[in-house]
Amino acid sequence: MxxxxxxxxxxxxxxxxxxxxxxxxxxxxxxxxxxxxxxxxxxxxxxxxxxxxxxxxxxxxxxxxxxxxxxxxxxxxxxxxxxxxxxxxxxxxxxxxxxxxxxxxxxxxxxxxxxxxxxxxxxxxxxxxxxxxxxxxxxxxxxxxxxxxxxxxxxxxxxxxxxxxxxxxxxxSPLQIIDMKGLMGDPSDNIPGVPGVGEKTAIKLLKEYGSVEKVYESLDKVSGKKLKENLTENEEKAFMSKRLATIxxxxxxxxxxxxxDYPGPDEENVKALYEELQFKTLLEKMAPQTESEPIKEINVHIVTDPDTIELADEMALHVEMIDENYLASEISGIGMTDGETIIFIPFEVVIKSDKLKKWFQDEQKRKFATDSKASYASLLRHGIEVNGFEFDLLLATYIANPSSSYTDVASVAKEFNYFDIQSDEVVYGKGAKKALPGEETLADHAGRKAQAVWKLKPILEDKLRDNEQFELYRELEMPLAKILGKVETTGVKTDLGILRQIGIDLSARLLELESIIYEMAGQKFNINSPKQLGEILFEKIGLTPIKKTKTGYSTAADVLEKLESEHEIIGFILTYRQLGKLNSTYIEGLTKEIHEDGKIHTRFQQALTQTGRLSSINPNLQNIPIRLEEGRKIRAAFVPSEPGWLMFAADYSQIELRVLAHMSQDEKMIAAFQEGEDIHTKTAMDVFGVDKDGVSSDMRRTAKAVNFGIVYGISDYGLSQSLNITRKEAGKFIDTYLETFPGVKQYMEDIVADAKMKGYVVTMMNRRRYLPDITSSNFNLRSFAERTAMNTPIQGTAADIIKKAMIDMDARLKEEGLQTRMLLQVHDELIFEAPEDEIEKLKEIVPEVMEFALTLDVPLKVEWAYGLSWYETK
The missing domain is CATH 3.40.50.1010 (5'-nuclease)
Structure with missing residues (x-):
């Protein structure tokens, strides 16, 4: 044993x-x-x-x-x-x-x-x-x-x-560690020890005498006048410190x-928690589901002859693909049902059927989809445009409960106690074993998804109506899904030559920086090695170490930023690191994402964030760093797809702060926006008690950080990290800000009280975010829920505004008969490509549409620019 x-x-x-x-x-x-x-x-x-x-x-x-x-x-x-x-x-x-x-x-x-x-x-x-x-x-x-x-x-x-x-x-010996702590103390626990006795001295004394008690018994033998004096004067501290250090x-x-005894993890509970926390990598490492509960048998008719297809005026459908990236995955077929008959049409049959294509294009034929955006975009890639979407299972579920994270149709169905469907993982397998099953299994799986949509539609629509969210769903999210599908399929032209040249330029700049750093250091070394860099900075150059790790000096970015004023080498090292990441992550990463048509086709995740914000994947074009000029230049590779066309970009200015002004009804903030003042300068004037001429760049920077920090529910710790100041100073800034803008403070108090009563908060367009922990007896959970209650209505309303602007903009472009195409949404910015002769028209209609997407008590402001690339629009 x-x-x-x-x-x-x-x-x-x-x-x-x-x-x-x-x-x-x-x-x-x-x-x-x-x-x-x-x-x-x-x-x-x-x-x-x-x-x-x-x-x-x-x-x-x-x-x-x-x-x-x-x-x-x-x-x-x-x-x-x-x-x-x-x-x-x-x-x-x-x-x-x-x-x-x-x-x-x-x-x-x-x-x-x-x-x-x-x-x-x-x-x-x-x-x-x-x-x-x-x-x-x-x-x-x-x-x-x-x-x-x-x-x-x-x-x-x-x-x-x-x-x-x-x-x-x-x-x-291990027990002598207690004596060592007694003599030298421990600053981390505020154990005083004996002043003047460090680790080396303590070890030397203990090797000679054995313990704190023996040291004091032999005090007359201890060498060193100052050491003996310190020991004599601090005897009580030494014994007290030893007691404190004793476990x-x-x-x-x-x-x-x-x-x-340890029985091992509860796999189901671990998986549920990983899903809640969105630990995707850890989820992927968990063993795949191999068995599933027995499910009812269904009869799915596989259509082999297009002429035999009988399609009703309203049908649920699911476009079946093995991979989640519908912009690249092959379509296996389409599962469809009218509530009675369930059919599966292999894609080779779909492509040959004019009858089916005509049904898809007919606006009067009502379609209920698992994911209308994926269905629209995947079929549009093959020249089939789908009109008449009236239900979207994914979007309806997301709006009803935005905190749930669903991986496939089966997980959505289970949320509503519908179990007659297996997960994609069970049907396809996982990782290297992932593969298409036989046609009958595939047909059964796709048919079950269509059936789930048909059965869950009335349940979800009733729920949305009860929550007064049906309008948000049908008037905002549903039309947006189709627009996003079109944007994703259109893609954005990416000039590989420019991208490669930026990579060459970055590599040359990195070599130049290497040379400068080596010259300043007086020797060559591995800049990417924390150990070697630490030795250069803190031993050879002699900078003051701020933090030590178990293996040496910390050279983390936050440490180096605090040392930037001590030596000019630090600035070059920070730039070297940033440019290295740009080269490896973005230049090389984006190059791999260019499709055969010379474009990047990002996917917008519409049913993910609890605030309603869109996110972008494969690749994430919302995350290209633009603080450094070299990062901004990456946007130069994104160019018009037609000769003689230009890129046109329009960006909301400080939209979240304008929403905050409207929602809080703070008089000072509303007045600042109505009078066209710079809100960060105005905030600095009020918080620091100076006139406009007295606002320094540091004051404005601090005011800006606090302004946006309030919107994002920042704490004193978060603000201190952002501004490189103490938490006490950060807390004082936040307190002063709230005293200066009493309407904002009142809004925060009211919204938390309202959330505690209802259990959720809403945006101006009635998007909900549930906050189950808002009344928790656990202080930490409750505090987080309170901060979330304060900032979600602001962020969510800003997200809804730009979504509404995209819908209105799409309609306006059609109304004006323009060729202009919408290409991207990046945070608060819309990017288009347009013929040069349509630019004057865009200057007129884009700000008009975006600024009137939603009426607030303060004006929405849009700034626009155009050029030969996305980079030139800034």
């Missing part, structure tokens, strides 16, 4: 490590997920490597512990937990529940004490004990049976401390180690 093994994890320490190791990440619902994701990666690695029979995650129970009675300033000076991390703790607990990992906390004690007590018990019972933390204090627990693993670089690198490793590293191994815990 193999030896039992217990793994004990320090929950708080690992959560902090994950949060600060990864950049701030959010999913499409707005939840910050970097700590959860990092913690999950650590957890998976630990379970895989250690294969524990028993496991526990210990949490700190609160700010006050028994150590505070010894020293009230224990852990004093620690900054408040960033709200972006606080809101993730409930999800970390949900994650552990899904993994079926026990959790424990004990009032007045720290996670260290729980771990210390259980490690002692496990050791005594002959178990193998693995302790995992980011806190080196726990190395005192190392023994023959206990290994203490301390996180080093990132989230997966662990340094294993056994008694032998502690001896090799410090020349001490309690007899804490009054109420759990038995034998009850901490």
């Amino acid at each position: 193999s030896k039992e093994k217990i793994v004990l994890l320090d929950g708080n320490s690992l959560a902090y490590r994950a949060f600060f190791a990864l950049p701030l990440l959010t999913n499409d619902t707005g939840i910050h997920t970097n700590a959860i994701y990092g913690f999950t990666m650590m957890l998976q690695n630990i379970l895989k490597e250690e294969k524990p029979t028993h496991i526990l995650v210990a949490w700190d129970a609160g700010k006050t512990t028994f150590r505070h009675s010894t020293f009230s300033e224990y852990k004093g000076g620690r900054q408040k937990t960033p709200p972006e991390l606080s809101e993730q703790f409930p999800y970390l607990r949900k994650l552990l529940d899904a993994f079926q990992i026990p959790q424990y906390e004990l009032d007045q004690y720290e996670a260290d004490d729980i771990i210390g007590t259980l490690s002692k018990t496990g050791d005594a019972e002959g178990m193998e004990v693995i302790v995992i933390s980011g806190d080196k204090d726990l190395t005192q627990l190392a023994s023959d049976n206990t290994t203490v693993c301390i996180t080093r670089k990132g989230i997966t690198d662990l340094e294993k401390y056994t008694p032998a490793h502690v001896m090799d590293k410090y020349g001490l 309690e191994v007899n804490a009054p815990i109420t759990i038995s180690i034998k009850n901490l």
Whole structure:
């Protein structure tokens, strides 16, 4: 029988490590997920490597512990937990529940004490004990049976401390780590230690005398006048510090180690949580579904002769493709039903049937689709235009509940207790095993999807009417789907020669920067190596280290940005990194996305974000970085597809702030927009109490960050990171802003109160976002929901406005008989290509249409430009 093994994890320490190791990440619902994701990666690695029979995650129970009675300033000076991390703790607990990992906390004690007590018990019972933390204090627990693993670089690198490793590293035994902390203190826990005694001195004393007690017994033998003086004057501090650093191994815990056996994860709950958090990579790594519940048999007629097709005036349909990218995937066939007969038409039959094409094109024939945009775009690629879409399962479901993330028709159907359909994964397989099944299986699968649409249509339409969202669905999202399908199919011409030349120019610029950096450093080195770069900056050049990692100096972007004023080499290094990413991610990435027609065909995800914003994939054209000139130049590769045509772009100016002014009815903000003032300058004047001439560029930059921060629900931590200031300063800016704009403050209070009463918030066009945690007793969950309540109506209304503008613009172009084509929507900007002789007309009608898409109490303002490429429109 193999030896039992217990793994004990320090929950708080690992959560902090994950949060600060990864950049701030959010999913499409707005939840910050970097700590959860990092913690999950650590957890998976630990379970895989250690294969524990028993496991526990210990949490700190609160700010006050028994150590505070010894020293009230224990852990004093620690900054408040960033709200972006606080809101993730409930999800970390949900994650552990899904993994079926026990959790424990004990009032007045720290996670260290729980771990210390259980490690002692496990050791005594002959178990193998693995302790995992980011806190080196726990190395005192190392023994023959206990290994203490301390996180080093990132989230997966662990340094294993056994008694032998502690001896090799410090020349001490594990228990002497407590004495070392007693002498040198620990600033991270505000343990004072003896002034003037650092790690080297403490180790030297302990090697000579053995313990704090023995040091003081032999004080007359200690060499060094100043050291002896410091030890003498701070004897009480030394013994107190040792007590504070000692982990309690007899804490009054109420759990038995034998009850901490590990059964393994609950796969269904883990998958559900990954879906909620949108951890797509982790979902893909989970084993595919191999079995499904028995489903009712249906009779699907496979059409082989186009002349035998009988089509009703209204039918549900599904265009079946093996891949989700409908702009590239081959069409297998179309499943259709009139509610009674279910048919499957192989695509080779569809292509040959004029009768079917005519039915698709007939506006009077009502079509109910699983995904009208995918159906429209995929068929349009083959010259078949579909008119008359009256229902879209995906969009209806999304509007009814935007927080749900659906991967296929089967997952949508299950939401409404409809189970007579299998997932695509079951039918097609996954990864390398993914393949088309036989025609009968394919026909059955496509037919079931069409049947699901037919049966779910009345249920969803009733729900939308009950929620007063039917107009949003039918008048905004449905017509937009067809427009987006047309935009996606049209694509945007991409000049490969220009793209490659930009790549050549970037490579030359990188070589130039390399040369400058080497000259400033006085030697060649690997700029992309954090270790080598750290040695150059902090040892050779002598800059002040801000942060250290387990492997050396931190050279992360936030660290280098703080050092930029100390040496001009920093600016060149930051630029070198940014240009390197531009070259690898965008130049090489976009080159691979050019289709055979010389265009990039991005896909717009219409049913994804909870705010209603569109997102762009394959590739993401909304994410091309434009802060650097070199990044902006990438847009030069996007050009008109016809000779003699130009690119025309129109951009809403500060649309979200204008929506905020309207919704908050703040008098100062409304007046600023009505009088055409620069809102950021005006904000700086009011917040800093200066006149217009007194507003410096830094003041305006701060005002701009606060303005947009308010819209996006920013915290003092988020603003401090954005502006590189302290959290206290950031908090003061936010408070002053809200005092200056009382209407905004009142709006925030009112919208939260309304959300608590209704359980959701709405945009001006009645788009809902449900907030189940708005009344949660958990402070972190409730706080996040409150911030979401404040900013969703603003962001969502801005998203609805540009969607409405796209619909109105499409209609206006047809009305004017123009050849102009809409190519892209990027955030608040619409991009067109047009014949040169239509530009004057566009100057007139585009701002007119966009500015009157929705009437507000402040004017919407649109700025336009045109040129030979997208780059020239700025």
